[in-house]
Amino acid sequence: MKFMLSIPTFIQFGKSVSKKAGEVALGFGAKTVFCVYDKGVAKIATGVVETLKESGLEVIEFDSVLPNPTDSLIENAAQLARNAKADVVVAIGGGSSIDAAKGIAILLTNPSPITLYAGPPNLVKIPAKPLIAIPTTSGTGSEVTPFSVITVPSISKKVAVAGQFVAPAVALCDPLMTVGMPPSITASTGMDALTHAIESYTANNASIPTDDFALRSISLISKNIVKATNNGANIEARANMQLGSLLGGIVFANAFVGMVHSLAHPISAHCNVAHGIANAACLSYVMEYNAVEVPDRTIEIGVAMGLDLQEIPKEEAIKKVVSAVQDLVDAVKIPKLSAVGVTEDKFNVIAEDAVVEIPSQFNARTVTKEACLDVLRRAF
Ligand SMILES: NC(=O)c1ccc[n+]([C@@H]2O[C@H](COP(=O)([O-])OP(=O)(O)OC[C@H]3O[C@@H](n4cnc5c(N)ncnc54)[C@H](O)[C@@H]3O)[C@@H](O)[C@H]2O)c1
Ligand SMILES: [Fe+2]
Known part of the structure; x- marks a missing residue:
């Protein structure tokens, strides 16, 4: 260790x-x-x-x-x-x-x-x-x-x-x-925090202390983001979101993030998209791509979210986790990339930039241009 x-x-x-x-x-x-x-x-x-x-x-x-x-x-x-x-x-x-x-x-x-x-x-x-x-x-x-x-x-x-x-x-x-954060900002920033915890948990630099904080962060955010988005005055949900985000920050400062952030940075730089929206739009598709390398960790993310995945074949469990994450993205009304100013002619430069972004070095699976293009098409 x-x-x-x-x-x-x-x-x-x-x-x-x-x-x-x-x-x-x-x-x-x-x-x-x-x-x-x-x-x-x-x-x-x-x-x-x-x-x-x-x-x-x-x-x-x-x-x-x-x-x-x-x-x-x-x-x-x-x-x-x-x-x-x-x-x-x-x-x-x-x-x-x-x-x-x-x-x-x-x-x-x-x-x-x-x-x-x-x-x-x-x-x-x-x-x-x-x-x-x-x-x-x-x-x-x-x-x-x-x-x-x-x-x-x-x-x-x-x-x-x-x-x-x-x-x-x-x-x-x-x-x-x-408390005064409007629903759309609660949703997009909260998805950024969830992305930190999920990406750190599957990063090749993850460790026991970051794992524990990451799973706690995933649990807190996945169970409170809809509540905080729909009712900003819910102080308990706000506190849980702030704690989840804090723990997410600690883990990603140590274990780093991965391909979702590698894509989000050039998406924001070329198309001026809010960081959390760029992350959320790509998150489930990158999880699906990475699951080949980190199947057990992907399932553990689902368990932290509260999914019952016992006695289900691994492949099916992974599908459930990926769709639960996408359901959360949809539940807090994160728009597709096409609705926030991303155009198809930018896909090539975004994918090329993403491959050489620093977080790509920490991603569970090798980040290729083709894989980035595939995620961009699906998140569009
Ligand atoms: N340094 C890091 O470790 C790190 C990690 C991830 C992202 N980032 C960067 O952080 C930036 C994004 O930050 P962000 O997502 O927190 O959003 P933000 O700081 O850009 O704020 C977004 C909007 O929310 C409004 N807002 C913020 N708090 C509010 C509140 N309580 N009530 C009402 N409105 C409120 C702001 O006025 C602003 O208009 C990006 O540049 C991103 O790259 C940095
Ligand atoms: Fe981030």
């Missing part, structure tokens, strides 16, 4: 823990805090900004993050943070705000441009300024991952900055922050 496990972020989980942001920032010796969010969560961010100000901190707000944040957005925000001499960064939002904030925190101590650090891990050599991440979606797990996913429009690619100085110092996971 051999594995590596890193959880570099200090996590506080529970209702109202976001109110501790000021106390945590003061713990880092902060005087000036740079708050990063997008206009969609402005109301939620106001509450956090208030708690920071009540702690006596000076607060500079950057409210202009956009989904799939770009390198230039991060450069511009980092310049504002440098001008303000910010000593702590607080991210309030989904993966886009947290990833942008990671880039900003890095550029407060390391020279620009942020793209210098994209590629293999640990290109960032100087510790970033402390980042406090407050997730408002239950999806990316970015609040605990050592990755920042950045869109670089000049090369039509999503790149990742990865390494020991990228993860947030503290994650304040407060399920109440997710």
